[in-house]
Amino acid sequence: MLEVENVDVYYGDVQALWNVSFRVEGEEIVALVGSNGAGKTTVLKTITGLLRPRNGNVRIYGVRSDTIPAHKIVDLGVSLVPEGRRLFRDMMVLENLEIGGYIGRARNVKNENLRWIFEIFPVLENRLRQLAGTLSGGEQQMLAIARGLMSEPKMLLVDELSLGLAPLIVKNIYKILKEINTSRKMTILVVEQNVRLALEIGDRAYILENGRISGEGRGIDLLNSEQVKKAYLAMG
Amino acid sequence: MLHFAQIFSYGLLSGALYGLVALGLSLVFGVMNYLVIAHGALIMMAAYMTFWAFFYLKIDPFLFILLVTPAFFVIGWVLFKVLYQSLMKFSEGEKIKNSLLISFGLLLIFPNMAILFWTADERAVATGYTGKVFDVFGVRLPYIGLGGVALAIIVIIALHLFLTRTYFGKAIRAVSQDHEAATLMGINVNRVCLVAFSMGFALAGIPGVITSLHAFNPAISFDLTNKALIVLILAGFGSIKGVLIGGLLLGAIEAAGVYIVGTPYREVFGLILFVLILMFRPQGLAGKKA
Numbered sequence: 001m002l003e004v005e006n007v008d009v010y011y012g013d014v015q016a017l018w019n020v021s022f023r024v025e026g027e028e029i030v031a032l033v034g035s036n037g038a039g040k041t042t043v044l045k046t047i048t049g050l051l052r053p054r055n056g057n058v059r060i061y062g063v064r065s066d067t068i069p070a071h072k073i074v075d076l077g078v079s080l081v082p083e084g085r086r087l088f089r090d091m092m093v094l095e096n097l098e099i100g101g102y103i104g105r106a107r108n109v110k111n112e113n114l115r116w117i118f119e120i121f122p123v124l125e126n127r128l129r130q131l132a133g134t135l136s137g138g139e140q141q142m143l144a145i146a147r148g149l150m151s152e153p154k155m156l157l158v159d160e161l162s163l164g165l166a167p168l169i170v171k172n173i174y175k176i177l178k179e180i181n182t183s184r185k186m187t188i189l190v191v192e193q194n195v196r197l198a199l200e201i202g203d204r205a206y207i208l209e210n211g212r213i214s215g216e217g218r219g220i221d222l223l224n225s226e227q228v229k230k231a232y233l234a235m236g
Numbered sequence: 237m238l239h240f241a242q243i244f245s246y247g248l249l250s251g252a253l254y255g256l257v258a259l260g261l262s263l264v265f266g267v268m269n270y271l272v273i274a275h276g277a278l279i280m281m282a283a284y285m286t287f288w289a290f291f292y293l294k295i296d297p298f299l300f301i302l303l304v305t306p307a308f309f310v311i312g313w314v315l316f317k318v319l320y321q322s323l324m325k326f327s328e329g330e331k332i333k334n335s336l337l338i339s340f341g342l343l344l345i346f347p348n349m350a351i352l353f354w355t356a357d358e359r360a361v362a363t364g365y366t367g368k369v370f371d372v373f374g375v376r377l378p379y380i381g382l383g384g385v386a387l388a389i390i391v392i393i394a395l396h397l398f399l400t401r402t403y404f405g406k407a408i409r410a411v412s413q414d415h416e417a418a419t420l421m422g423i424n425v426n427r428v429c430l431v432a433f434s435m436g437f438a439l440a441g442i443p444g445v446i447t448s449l450h451a452f453n454p455a456i457s458f459d460l461t462n463k464a465l466i467v468l469i470l471a472g473f474g475s476i477k478g479v480l481i482g483g484l485l486l487g488a489i490e491a492a493g494v495y496i497v498g499t500p501y502r503e504v505f506g507l508i509l510f511v512l513i514l515m516f517r518p519q520g521l522a523g524k525k526a
Contacts, residue, residue: 071419088414
């Protein structure tokens, strides 16, 4: 469970988020959508401790996360798949996965987790000794998700996964996320520029505009709302 | 032919030492973009400590490695906390510039401290095996040089295994590639940098011991830093595996220079090489990073 309450975030003197509040309950898929520069990545960086809110607070499974060191936040059970994948390109696929499971509790179950990862992404098993930087874009995105899963999170945050990937590959990866959500009861927060895609997959969704939450609702309802159709889907 | 073989083997023996000299510098630069050009001064200080330990306590230099390495680890730890930690928040370029400035200060302070403590006179640790040589088909290989080669190979392999086989070593490599992504994985980046920096200092201890076995004085700090920088350019900045090869290459090139032109010009060839590589392959011979 993730609760973001009245969060203001600044880059220096420039305010990027204004009074942002939203919540993600257990086992649901929530989409956070908005156009380029709306502050979506800022939200995720705030949740994972890479940025600190000036006002407001963030709770992850009941624990205030905005006051603990950033590297301890993954211990709370959330894992971020960052925008642009941010793989350790000069390390092997296997090493990327091992670093994904760096925290204590994940190290003890490394082999079980690896087996599970290979079930979800069989292609990675054949590439274990290959450098991460040499994978194709789709494979890199899969590895980034797999790396995020290695820490055994209860909640996965996925930032802009469609970026630079062919639509078919994106669709495939979203299908896999949906499966993980059902089979593992994994809570997922997806952040997407591709509004239609995100609203289709999300049980619920929030719309972020110029650093403010401007709408929320069930994904399907938003998809049919005038606001979304006009602003994001070039309809109406 | 024998003359050439002799010069060439001397070149390779010093080359292995150059590799060791550059190792700590390379590690620290690779992980956190700190260019600690005071590295040569650290090696010089380690050489004087070895000299003292031998002179007063009769501790064998090679045995003294077990003491000097942890001692320099601690010195690195303290200096990181006092001088270098505050640079962590800067961008890549700022880190290089600021760490360069601080290290330049240290490169002036340490040799002057050494002159105060030990005077500027040439010293050398004279052990029972100093000057002893193996004779291989007429080519003389000094015990000390061979010891240096053995140490260089052992240390570089050990460091490589540490970086590729242990969780902490992999964390160091992850941090060297992406601080933010490493943080997201639960890695304490500050801690990793502190340890890697201290390890870089510890790695000054071993070449220090070998340096003490030849004639040395406080001013060699600058020569050693010079060699280390040339090796780094040859090996590619931040490459651990490349360092030994880079060192041997520099040793071989110096040897070729000595053979063709003469001993007084030994230092020149490394520097010519340095300039040529910066002109034509600024990313280093083996490096990928610009």
